[in-house]
Amino acid sequence: MSDYLTEDNSAETVNARMGKSTNPRLRQVMHSMVEHLHAFIKDVEPTQEEWEVAIDFLTRTGQISDDRRQEYILLSDVLGVSMLVDAINHRRPDGATENTVFGPFHVDGAPRRAMGDSISLDGKGELCLYTGRVLDLDGQPIAGATVDVWSDNADGYYDVQQPGEQPEWNNRGVFTTGADGAYRFVGIKPVSYPIPNDGPVGQMLEKVERHPWRPAHMHFLVSADGHEQIVTHIFVAGDDYLQSDVVFGVKDSLIVDYRRTANAETPWAAEFDFVMKKL
Numbered sequence: 001m002s003d004y005l006t007e008d009n010s011a012e013t014v015n016a017r018m019g020k021s022t023n024p025r026l027r028q029v030m031h032s033m034v035e036h037l038h039a040f041i042k043d044v045e046p047t048q049e050e051w052e053v054a055i056d057f058l059t060r061t062g063q064i065s066d067d068r069r070q071e072y073i074l075l076s077d078v079l080g081v082s083m084l085v086d087a088i089n090h091r092r093p094d095g096a097t098e099n100t101v102f103g104p105f106h107v108d109g110a111p112r113r114a115m116g117d118s119i120s121l122d123g124k125g126e127l128c129l130y131t132g133r134v135l136d137l138d139g140q141p142i143a144g145a146t147v148d149v150w151s152d153n154a155d156g157y158y159d160v161q162q163p164g165e166q167p168e169w170n171n172r173g174v175f176t177t178g179a180d181g182a183y184r185f186v187g188i189k190p191v192s193y194p195i196p197n198d199g200p201v202g203q204m205l206e207k208v209e210r211h212p213w214r215p216a217h218m219h220f221l222v223s224a225d226g227h228e229q230i231v232t233h234i235f236v237a238g239d240d241y242l243q244s245d246v247v248f249g250v251k252d253s254l255i256v257d258y259r260r261t262a263n264a265e266t267p268w269a270a271e272f273d274f275v276m277k278k279l
């Protein structure tokens with residue numbers, strides 16, 4: 001085979017350049033990436049102008065990203081890649097709670113709150129009592145589990161999207177289970193909201209006639225010593241966007257019936273048990 005790249009030998013020629021002592025996993029990943037990328041180009045046969053549009057899209061995706069905004073993760077989310085990587089890495093036995101996409105709006109160091117406290121600080125929205133237990137696969141309660149929760153507010157924005165407008169740590173809190181494994185807190189009944197769509201990913205969605213909406217959900221990050229961390233949400237049953245979540249995060253097992261209550265202060269109730277797999 002000649003060393004010069006031709007249309008026929010392009011992927012093999014690029015891969016043959018790799019050094020003999022390249023890390024084996026990196027070699028495998030790069031080989032596969034080059035093969036798939038060249039096959040994609042051969043399939044699509046982009047014009048020069050189309051290739052420039054692609055380069056410009058990737059350039060703008062990088063340029064809009066910073067410490068607070070990660071447009072590449074958003075791109076991975078809307079292409080279903082985040083959920084695929086998660087599925088590959090978190091194959092769990094039946095009965096264990098399923099993961100879903102982490103999203104960009106978690107903030108480390110949210111206030112630790114007492115069981116039963118409210119996380120809703122802006123007085124907006126309908127309040128909901130969230131209850132449940134953290135269990136292992138044998139149904140035994142897990143004491144000392146950390147339940148880190150966050151949601152949008154009733155206008156569809158996370159506190160970090162509206163600094164100065166929403167109280168800091170609005171709709172966020174960290175709870176620790178006692179001997180019974182139970183958790184209990186007051187939050188809002190969340191609302192569906194569009195992902196940030198003022199950048200290249202939003203423009204791409206528009207061009208391919210996709211909406212930017214996520215169905216209403218409450219985020220949970222559940223951690224306990226000796227158990228695999230759960231990164232998930234519960235989704236509000238009946239939401240208009242359950243079948244078309246822009247980031248493909250919905251799973252049947254995570255859809256919860258929010259019940260009406262007779263309590264004027266917390267007119268809604270949602271119950272969900274988390275079942276953790278041992279490490």
Ligand code: BEZ
Nearest residue numbers: 077102103104105195247
């Ligand atoms: C979220 O649920 O917070 C989210 C997930 C993926 C992309 C954007 C937002």
Ligand code: FE
Nearest residue numbers: 103105217219
């Ligand atoms: Fe969210």
